[in-house]
Amino acid sequence: MLFLGFAAGLPLLLVFSTMSAWLRDMDVSRSAIGFFGWIGITYSVKVFWSPVVDRLKIPWLSEQLGQRRSWMLLGQLGVIAGVLGMAMTDPQSHLTLVAWLGLTVAFSSATQDVAIDAYRIEAVVREYQGAMSSMYILGYRVAMLVAGAGSLYIADFFSWSMAYAVMAALMLVGVVTVMLIAEPNGHTHEDADELEEALHHQLHLDDPHLRGLRWFVDAVVAPFVDFFKRNGRFALVILLFIGLFRLSDIVMGIMANPFYLDLGFSKTDIASIGKVFGFFMTIIGSFLGGLLVVRYGVFRPLIAGAVMVALTNMLFAQLSLIGPDITWLALVISADNLSGGFSNAVFVAYLSGLTNRAYTATQYALFSSVMTLPGKFVSGFSGVIVDANSYTFFFSYAALMGVPAILLAIYLWRRNLAEEPQRA
Numbered sequence: 001m002l003f004l005g006f007a008a009g010l011p012l013l014l015v016f017s018t019m020s021a022w023l024r025d026m027d028v029s030r031s032a033i034g035f036f037g038w039i040g041i042t043y044s045v046k047v048f049w050s051p052v053v054d055r056l057k058i059p060w061l062s063e064q065l066g067q068r069r070s071w072m073l074l075g076q077l078g079v080i081a082g083v084l085g086m087a088m089t090d091p092q093s094h095l096t097l098v099a100w101l102g103l104t105v106a107f108s109s110a111t112q113d114v115a116i117d118a119y120r121i122e123a124v125v126r127e128y129q130g131a132m133s134s135m136y137i138l139g140y141r142v143a144m145l146v147a148g149a150g151s152l153y154i155a156d157f158f159s160w161s162m163a164y165a166v167m168a169a170l171m172l173v174g175v176v177t178v179m180l181i182a183e184p185n186g187h188t189h190e191d192a193d194e195l196e197e198a199l200h201h202q203l204h205l206d207d208p209h210l211r212g213l214r215w216f217v218d219a220v221v222a223p224f225v226d227f228f229k230r231n232g233r234f235a236l237v238i239l240l241f242i243g244l245f246r247l248s249d250i251v252m253g254i255m256a257n258p259f260y261l262d263l264g265f266s267k268t269d270i271a272s273i274g275k276v277f278g279f280f281m282t283i284i285g286s287f288l289g290g291l292l293v294v295r296y297g298v299f300r301p302l303i304a305g306a307v308m309v310a311l312t313n314m315l316f317a318q319l320s321l322i323g324p325d326i327t328w329l330a331l332v333i334s335a336d337n338l339s340g341g342f343s344n345a346v347f348v349a350y351l352s353g354l355t356n357r358a359y360t361a362t363q364y365a366l367f368s369s370v371m372t373l374p375g376k377f378v379s380g381f382s383g384v385i386v387d388a389n390s391y392t393f394f395f396s397y398a399a400l401m402g403v404p405a406i407l408l409a410i411y412l413w414r415r416n417l418a419e420e421p422q423r424a
Contacts (some may be wrong), residue, residue: 001132004072004116005139006146006417009110011148013078014086014167015039015102021152021257021267026091031260034383036099037376039255042106044373046114050365050395051219053114062156068122071115076174078108083171085162112174113368118361122184135350136332137286146170150406152271166246195229196222223359224366230356238354242370245302245347248341248402249309250375251393252316255382259316261389264324273330278337285341291300294348299413302350305343307410310402312336317395347371 007020013019018031053071057063081104091098120132145359147167196218200206206216228235260270292301315332322328351367378401386394 001135002139003173003177004119005136006143007076007139008109008113008176009140009143010167010174011083011105011145011172012146014083014151014164015106015109017021017253018147018259019086019102020254021261021270022155022163023091023154024258024261025160026265028091029387030096030255030383031387032383033258034096034254034386035380036102037379037382039099039102040104040250040254040375040379041373042103043110043113044369044371044376046110047362047365047369049111050114050362053126054118054361055215055219068115068336069178069181071184072112072119072132073175073178075108075110075112076178079112079188080168080171081174082108083164084166086331087161087168114361114365117364119184121360130168138283140286141279141282149271149279151234152267154273156267168288192222192356195226207414214401219336219362223362226356226359227354227366234285235356237408237411241368241405241412242351242367243374244405244408246309246343246379247341247375247405248287248313248398249343250372251379251382251401252313252398252415252423254379255386255391255394256316258383259320260329262281262391264319265329269326269329273326273333277334278331281334281337282341285338286344286345288338289342289343289345290349293346297414298346298350299352299409299417301346303406303409303413305339305346306402306406307344308333308335308339310399310406312339313395313399313402317392317409320391322403 002203016037016200017038023033024030029244055067057067058070058074061074065073082101085101086105089097089101114181116136117245120136124132139346144277151163151167154166198213199217199222203213203217216389222224231238257270261267289301289305292304315335319328319332351364354367355363382394385397
C-alpha cells in the first residue's frame with residue numbers, strides 16, 4: 001500500500017499546482033492557468049466509470065493479472081504515456097495539446113485510484129484496514145512531496161521537460177508493485193445480493209436475455225439505492241456537506257504556486273518551504289486529526305477542520321499584503337498544511353463511516369467525486385477573479401466560501417447529539 005499510495009499521489013500535482021507553476025513560468029496567462037484547473041474535474045467524476053472498473057474485465061489482461069491489478073496497471077500506463085507527452089511538449093506553442101495530455105493523465109490516474117481503493121478493501125480483513133489506509137496516505141504524501149518539491153528542484157536546476165520525464169519514470173514504482181502483489185479474493189455480501197435481486201424483480205429484469213441490464217443495475221444502480229435507502233432524504237444533506245467541505249481549500253489551491261511566484265519567491269523557496277516543510281506539517285495535522293477523532297468522535301473535529309481551512313485562506317490574504325517575506329511564507333504554509341492534513345484525516349474518517357462495504361469502491365468514488373467536483377469547477381474561474389481584482393480579494397473570497405461547510409458541520413453535530421439517546 002505504501003508503493004501503491006506513491007503511484008496514486010504522484011500524478012495529482014503534475015496536473016494541478018506543479019503544472020500551474022510550469023505554465024506560469026512559461027508566461028502563460030493566469031486566466032488560462034485557472035481554466036486548466038478544470039482538468040481536475042476528472043477526479044471528481046470518476047464515479048461515472050467506477051462501476052466499469054469494479055466489474056468489467058479487460059480482455060486478456062484481466063485473465064492474466066485479475067480484475068484489480070489489470071485496471072491498476074492500465075491506469076498507470078496511461079499516466080506514464082501522458083506525462084511523457086507533456087515532457088516533450090512546449091506549452092507556449094502547443095497549449096491545447098498540453099491540456100489534452102493533462103486530461104489523459106488525470107483520467108488514467110482517477111481510474112487507478114478506483115482500482116486501488118477496491119484492492120485495499122478486498123486485500124485484508126476489516127481489522128487491518130486502518131493500517132492499510134495509513135500506509136497508503138504516507139505513500140501518497142511522499143509522492144506529492146516528490147511531484148511538488150522534486151519537480152520544482154529539477155525544473156530550477158535543469159528544465160521542466162526533465163522534471164516531467166523523471167516523474168514518468170518514477171511511475172514505474174507502481175507498475176513493479178502491481179506485477180509483484182497478489183490479486184485479492186472478492187467477497188460476497190448477502191445484503192447486497194438481496195438488494196440486487198429485489199431491484200431485478202421491481203424492474204422486471206428476471207428474463208435471462210436482459211443480462212446486460214441486470215449488470216448495469218447491479219454495478220451502477222444498486223450502490224446508490226443502498227446509500228439512499230440507509231439514509232433516506234437526509235442523504236441529500238450529507239452529499240451537500242461532502243461537496244462543500246473542501247470547497248474553500250480546492251478553490252485556492254490552483255492559484256497557490258502562481259501566487260508565490262508573482263509575489264517574488266523563487267522556485268527553490270517554494271520547494272524548500274512550501275513542499276518539504278509543508279509535508280511534515282501535513283503529517284502532524286493528520287496525526288492530530290486522527291487522535292481527536294478517537295477522543296471526541298468525528299463531528300466536533302469536523303467543525304474544527306472546516307474553521308481551520310477557512311481561516312488559513314485569510315492568512316494567504318495577509319501574505320499578499322505583506323509581500324515576499326520568508327518568515328510569513330513559512331507561517332502561512334505551515335498553517336495551510338496543518339489544517340489540510342487535519343481536515344482531510346477527519347473527513348476520510350467521516351466518509352468511511354458512510355460507506356457500505358458491499359459497495360465500497362463505487363460508493364467511495366461517489367463521495368470523493370462529490371467532495372471535489374464543486375471546488376474543481378469553481379477553481380476554473382480563480383485566475384479570472386485574480387486578474388479582475390487582486391490576490392487579497394481572491395483569498396478573502398475563498399475564505400467566505402468555507403462558511404457554509406462550517407454551518408453544515410455544526411448542524412450534523414447537533415443532529416448526531418439528538419439521535420444518540422434514540423440509538424442507545
